[in-house]
Amino acid sequence: MASIKNIGIMTSGGDSPGMNAAIRAIVRTAFSHNMVPFGIMRGYQGMIEGNIKELQTTDVSNIIQRGGTILKTARSKDFMTEEGMKKAYENIKSHHIDALVLIGGDGTMRGAVAFFEKYNIPAIGLPGTIDNDLNGTDFTIGFDTAVNTAVGAIDKIRDTAEAHNRLFIVEVMGRDAGYIALHSGIACGAESILIPEQKESIDMLIENIKNDQRRKKLTNIIVVAEGDEFGGAQELSNKLKDELPWIDYRVTILGHIQRGGSPSCADRILSSRLGYAAVEALVANRSQEMVGIINDKIEFTPFHNCIKSHKPMSQDLLTMINVLAK
Numbered sequence: 581m582a583s584i585k586n587i588g589i590m591t592s593g594g595d596s597p598g599m600n601a602a603i604r605a606i607v608r609t610a611f612s613h614n615m616v617p618f619g620i621m622r623g624y625q626g627m628i629e630g631n632i633k634e635l636q637t638t639d640v641s642n643i644i645q646r647g648g649t650i651l652k653t654a655r656s657k658d659f660m661t662e663e664g665m666k667k668a669y670e671n672i673k674s675h676h677i678d679a680l681v682l683i684g685g686d687g688t689m690r691g692a693v694a695f696f697e698k699y700n701i702p703a704i705g706l707p708g709t710i711d712n713d714l715n716g717t718d719f720t721i722g723f724d725t726a727v728n729t730a731v732g733a734i735d736k737i738r739d740t741a742e743a744h745n746r747l748f749i750v751e752v753m754g755r756d757a758g759y760i761a762l763h764s765g766i767a768c769g770a771e772s773i774l775i776p777e778q779k780e781s782i783d784m785l786i787e788n789i790k791n792d793q794r795r796k797k798l799t800n801i802i803v804v805a806e807g808d809e810f811g812g813a814q815e816l817s818n819k820l821k822d823e824l825p826w827i828d829y830r831v832t833i834l835g836h837i838q839r840g841g842s843p844s845c846a847d848r849i850l851s852s853r854l855g856y857a858a859v860e861a862l863v864a865n866r867s868q869e870m871v872g873i874i875n876d877k878i879e880f881t882p883f884h885n886c887i888k889s890h891k892p893m894s895q896d897l898l899t900m901i902n903v904l905a906k
């Protein structure tokens with residue numbers, strides 16, 4: 581591989597806290613190799629529109645602690661077309677960009693698979709999504725912060741639930757994965773955690789609630805993943821209303837607050853390590869892989885293997901929640 585002079589960096593899909601810390605690490609590491617970093621604005625959409633600008637070292641000062649992404653982001657429909665990908669490639673070439681670092685989630689990695697089947701540019705991906713649903717890394721950038729945000733919110737909900745003897749159904753994000761629900765539910769001592777990865781029967785849920793009522797446990801928090809088979813908090817509440825009409829309950833959908841805010845310490849360190857490793861990997865001639873951390877070691881996984889299926893959920897955790905949530 582010829583030596584890399586200009587490196588393009590983009591964030592794509594849903595933003596996640598820690599993306600800025602990753603951009604900072606990539607830019608600083610690129611400078612250490614005398615590369616010129618270019619910011620591609622708004623992900624694949626900016627690639628298509630040629631929305632690309634050279635980054636200075638000052639552009640990444642004072643951003644490690646900031647949520648969102650200074651490069652903006654988008655979900656690009658145009659990039660799914662042959663024409664869109666061709667335009668994106670032409671813009672990369674016209675800016676003399678000879679390697680890419682892509683930060684994003686499942687959609688970003690899927691885009692990378694399609695793009696690099698046709699066009700050959702050295703590229704490394706970073707797992708940036710609150711959903712934690714990519715193979716090839718224990719944790720994705722933003723997951724820890726999102727879970728902490730959810731935990732803070734559910735703890736507050738617990739206070740008011742306790743005061744009124746109410747049942748709360750709290751919906752958390754995660755697309756079709758249940759990691760945010762599982763982790764926040766465990767950390768908040770939720771009475772039930774409903775996730776797509778584990779089938780629950782409505783009858784069993786109702787029986788559990790009735791049992792709690794019988795033994796005078798009148799506060800009940802159900803954390804449900806938005807992608808759960810019951811269809812999220814509102815749908816679940818409609819089902820419960822039919823079966824348990826006497827129960828006083830409320831629904832809270834946490835929504836996009838889980839995507840914002842200052843990244844946690846864990847996310848800042850994860851992003852810094854992955855950003856640094858991505859540029860070092862390009863220098864070492866690696867390409868078409870996502871960099872992750874597994875058991876505290878930097879690991880590389882080909883793009884197509886990151887998205888094949890969700891990484892398996894810890895069976896230990898799944899077994900444990902059924903015991904602890906009683």
Ligand code: F6P
Binds near residue numbers: 806
């Ligand atoms: O992938 C991150 C995520 O926040 C998911 O948890 C959620 O389902 C989705 O993005 C929401 O996307 P948008 O911000 O486009 O509505």
